[in-house]
Amino acid sequence: xxxxxxxxxxxxxxxxxxxxxxxxxxxxxxxxxxxxxxxxxxxxxxxxxxxxxxxxxxxxxxxxxxxxxxxxxxxxxxxxxxxxxxxxxxxxxxxxxxxxxxxxxxxxxxxxxxxxxxxxxxxxxxxxxxxxxxxxxxxxxxxxxxxxxxxxxxxxxxxxxxxxxxxxxxxxxxxxxxxxxxxxxxxxxxxxxxxxxxxxxxxxxxxxxxxxxxxxxxxxxxxxxxxxxxxxxxxxxxxxxxxxxxxxxxxxxxxxxxxxxxxxxxxxxxxxxxxxxxxxxxxxxxxxxxxxxxxxxx
Amino acid sequence: xxxxxxxxxxxxxxxxxxxxxxxxxxxxxxxxxxxxxxxxxxxxxxxxxxxxxxxxxxxxxxxxxxxxxxxxxxxxxxxxxxxxxxxxxxxxxxxxxxxxxxxxxxxxxxxxxxxxxxxxxxxxxxxxxxxxxxxxxxxxxxxxxxxxxxxxxxxxxxxxxxxxxxxxxxxxxxxxxxxxxxxxxxxxxxxxxxxxxxxxxxxxxxxxxxxxxxxxxxxxxxxxxxxxxxxxxxxxxxxxxxxxxxxxxxxxxxxxxxxxxxxxxxxxxxxxxxxxxxxxxxxxxxxx
Numbered sequence: 001x002x003x004x005x006x007x008x009x010x011x012x013x014x015x016x017x018x019x020x021x022x023x024x025x026x027x028x029x030x031x032x033x034x035x036x037x038x039x040x041x042x043x044x045x046x047x048x049x050x051x052x053x054x055x056x057x058x059x060x061x062x063x064x065x066x067x068x069x070x071x072x073x074x075x076x077x078x079x080x081x082x083x084x085x086x087x088x089x090x091x092x093x094x095x096x097x098x099x100x101x102x103x104x105x106x107x108x109x110x111x112x113x114x115x116x117x118x119x120x121x122x123x124x125x126x127x128x129x130x131x132x133x134x135x136x137x138x139x140x141x142x143x144x145x146x147x148x149x150x151x152x153x154x155x156x157x158x159x160x161x162x163x164x165x166x167x168x169x170x171x172x173x174x175x176x177x178x179x180x181x182x183x184x185x186x187x188x189x190x191x192x193x194x195x196x197x198x199x200x201x202x203x204x205x206x207x208x209x210x211x212x213x214x215x216x217x218x219x220x221x222x223x224x225x226x227x228x229x230x231x232x233x234x235x236x237x238x239x240x241x242x243x244x245x246x247x248x249x250x251x252x253x254x255x256x257x258x259x260x261x262x263x264x265x266x267x268x269x270x271x272x273x274x275x276x277x278x279x280x281x282x283x284x285x286x287x288x289x290x291x292x293x294x295x296x297x298x
Numbered sequence: 299x300x301x302x303x304x305x306x307x308x309x310x311x312x313x314x315x316x317x318x319x320x321x322x323x324x325x326x327x328x329x330x331x332x333x334x335x336x337x338x339x340x341x342x343x344x345x346x347x348x349x350x351x352x353x354x355x356x357x358x359x360x361x362x363x364x365x366x367x368x369x370x371x372x373x374x375x376x377x378x379x380x381x382x383x384x385x386x387x388x389x390x391x392x393x394x395x396x397x398x399x400x401x402x403x404x405x406x407x408x409x410x411x412x413x414x415x416x417x418x419x420x421x422x423x424x425x426x427x428x429x430x431x432x433x434x435x436x437x438x439x440x441x442x443x444x445x446x447x448x449x450x451x452x453x454x455x456x457x458x459x460x461x462x463x464x465x466x467x468x469x470x471x472x473x474x475x476x477x478x479x480x481x482x483x484x485x486x487x488x489x490x491x492x493x494x495x496x497x498x499x500x501x502x503x504x505x506x507x508x509x510x511x512x513x514x515x516x517x518x519x520x521x522x523x524x525x526x527x528x529x530x531x532x533x534x535x536x537x538x539x540x541x542x543x544x545x546x547x548x549x550x551x552x553x554x555x556x557x558x559x560x561x562x563x564x565x566x567x568x569x570x571x572x573x574x575x576x577x578x579x580x581x582x583x584x585x586x
Contacts, residue, residue: 012404015397016420016460023457024423027434034434093320104320106569110327113564115518117536118557122330125337125550133333136350167330220421224462227427231520231536249429249521256433257525269430276425284418 028273031266039263046263055267064243065251065268071158072248072275076226079165083222084215086166087173094174095181105178112171116228120235123164127151127236154244157237161245164232173218180214181207209290216287223279227272248272331561338362338554345550361555376556378530379538386448386534387516390455395509397456398463403493405464406471417464424461428521436525446528454522459512466511470504471497507571514564535560 035055039047059065094104114122126133127150138144150160184207192202230249233239239246239254246254249272256265337345338361340354365376404410405417435454436445444450474497482492498505520536527533535556542553 007408007410009404009408009410012400012408013416016401016464019397019453019457019460020420020423023435023453024426024431027431027438028426030438031430031434034437090323093316093323096316097320104324107324107327109568110331113514113561113568114331115520115536115560115564117518117520117539118560121539121553121557122334125554126330126333131346131350131550133329140350140352167326171327224421224424227429227521230427230429234520234524235540249427252433253429253521253525256436262433262437266433269427269433272427273425273430276427277422280422280425281418284421 031269034263035266035270037263039261039266041260041262051263055264058264059267059271064246065271067243068246068248068251069271069275071246072229072272075158075162075165075229075247076279078162079169079229080219080222082162082166083170083173084219086170087218088177088211088215090170090174091178091181094178105175108174108178109171111168112175114168116168116231117235119164119168120232123160123167123232124151124236127160151237152241154241157241157245161229161233161236164236165229168228168232169222172222173215176214176218176221177211180211184210213287213290216283216290219283220280220287223276223283226276226279248275334554334557334561338551338558340551342551361551362559365552365555365559374538374541374552374556375530376535376538376559379533379535380559382448382527382532383517383534386451386455386532387513389448390452390459390516391509391513393452394456394459394463394512395467395505397460398467398508398512399505401460401464402467402469402471403497405468407476420461420464424458428458428519429525432522432525435522439526445526446532448532450526451523451532451534454526455516455519458519458522459515462515463508463512466508467501467505470501470508473504474500510567510571514567517560517564 034047036052037047037049038051038055039049090108094101094108097104111119127135129135129147129149129152132150134150135147138148148156150156188206188210189202192206197205227249229247230253233245233247233250234253237245239250248268252265252268252272255261255268336354339357339359340351341356341358341360344351344354365374401420405413431454435450439445439450444453478496478500479489479492482496483489487495517534518536519534523534523537524540527537539553539556539560542549542556
């Protein structure tokens with residue numbers, strides 16, 4: 001047994017590393033290369049033409065791309081913040097319940113079981129201007145006489161998509177924050193109350209710091225697949241009307257598969273990858289910081 | 299006395315407000331799903347009716363019958379899609395969990411250099427948006443001739459699931475006290491035996507939840523499947539859902555029915571795992 005003997009954790013991690021290298025890393029290197037070529041699906045020979053940063057330069061001056069980029073960041077900001085707030089509210093509502101907490105918890109997880117594509121379709125159905133539940137309800141209640149063109153007008157479509165996105169992902173926050181609330185020791189809260197804290201102060205300085213790591217776990221999980229929004233948008237509006245709800249991901253798909261401009265699409269895809277990585281690393285660091293803070297205080 | 303009763307009134311009012319709030323929240327959560335189920339059971343005329351028909355006048359299973367009666371009779375090849383979905387999801391789940399168990403065990407039981415770096419690195423591979431990953435995979439798969447096959451999608455889904463199964467299973471192994479396996483080893487087990495006879499059974503329920511979670515990810519995945527499959531031979535249910543949309547019209551009732559077919563397995567499985575899932579994700583929350 002002389003010579004090179006790899007350590008046990010290395011051997012155990014090897015299969016994971018091999019699979020991820022083969023299916024994620026190598027293809028990504030390939031796509032990085034092709035983002036420097038004018039590669040088109042219809043012209044295979046263009047794969048070997050090297051054009052340097054021309055794709056990236058033309059992206060920089062492409063207003064459609066920057067609109068999509070800005071819209072994606074806006075959607076993520078709105079959605080993640082509202083999901084966090086609503087999830088927190090929902091978790092606290094359910095935690096307060098004295099009876100039937102198990103049933104409430106199960107109901108709360110309901111949206112998690114819907115695949116994004118189903119969420120998209122379901123809200124497309126509900127926001128349909130002619131037969132949708134939302135318009136039918138608004139008209140029956142006499143709030144509006146006109147059919148509101150939810151998915152046809154740009155801003156309304158953006159709102160509809162945000163609603164779908166928030167509906168589908170609030171559950172993740174709620175369930176994890178609830179886990180935090182339930183795991184929390186009760187003494188600090190009682191101590192705070194005895195010391196004369198207002199409910200808000202108790203929440204802000206006792207409950208919230210404890211629940212924070214759980215919220216960041218939810219954020220990290222969410223940021224691992226922020227691109228779920230692609231499925232929702234693809235189904236609900238497909239980037240329409242006239243590109244008003246185009247997100248980074250739908251734009252990449254359109255450029256690659258409808259226009260066949262793979263090189264350009266790969267260059268765009270790199271922006272979306274960097275965006276996702278930025279989100280994940282940010283929340284991962286927040287998570288680590290929140291953990292150490294609790295470790296120090298408790 | 300007066301102060302007392304006003305305090306009691308205030309408390310009762312707060313309680314009522316709380317109940318209404320809870321009710322509204324739960325209604326918002328459940329209504330969209332219930333609406334889909336309801337729509338799949340009513341005739342198309344009612345879905346299209348103006349003014350809207352709120353309570354179904356008649357319940358019919360026509361949409362489900364049509365869906366399963368095959369192409370040409372208003373149906374889509376839903377049985378083939380179902381089979382594809384099942385084969386692809388199950389195979390990739392089994393392999394991803396096996397890989398995840400090895401990786402998770404390594405993270406939970408060993409100390410090694412660059413541990414958190416490796417962990418973050420594995421997670422980062424998961425952040426690559428499906429659609430961005432589909433571009434090079436599409437190109438590679440066409441070259442290798444595995445486009446539109448079960449194998450291609452299974453491979454992609456394994457990679458998709460491995461980071462997350464590692465995270466979950468790592469959490470479950472951490473909940474199993476180290477001393478147990480050490481005691482078994484002192485009693486004469488090898489590390490391998492100690493793992494299978496002590497640690498694995500204890501972490502078992504957690505690993506099962508990780509498996510179900512991986513299964514659901516595959517079952518629901520759309521971005522990759524929509525680009526890497528084309529025909530009945532490999533298309534999965536989420537992609538099949540699009541069969542109901544034509545250029546300008548959508549068969550709402552048919553789509554609702556297929557949605558119900560898709561959601562039932564997901565619903566059952568999520569219900570089974572909910573408790574363990576939360577435990578696994580948060581096990582490292584307070585003590586890293």
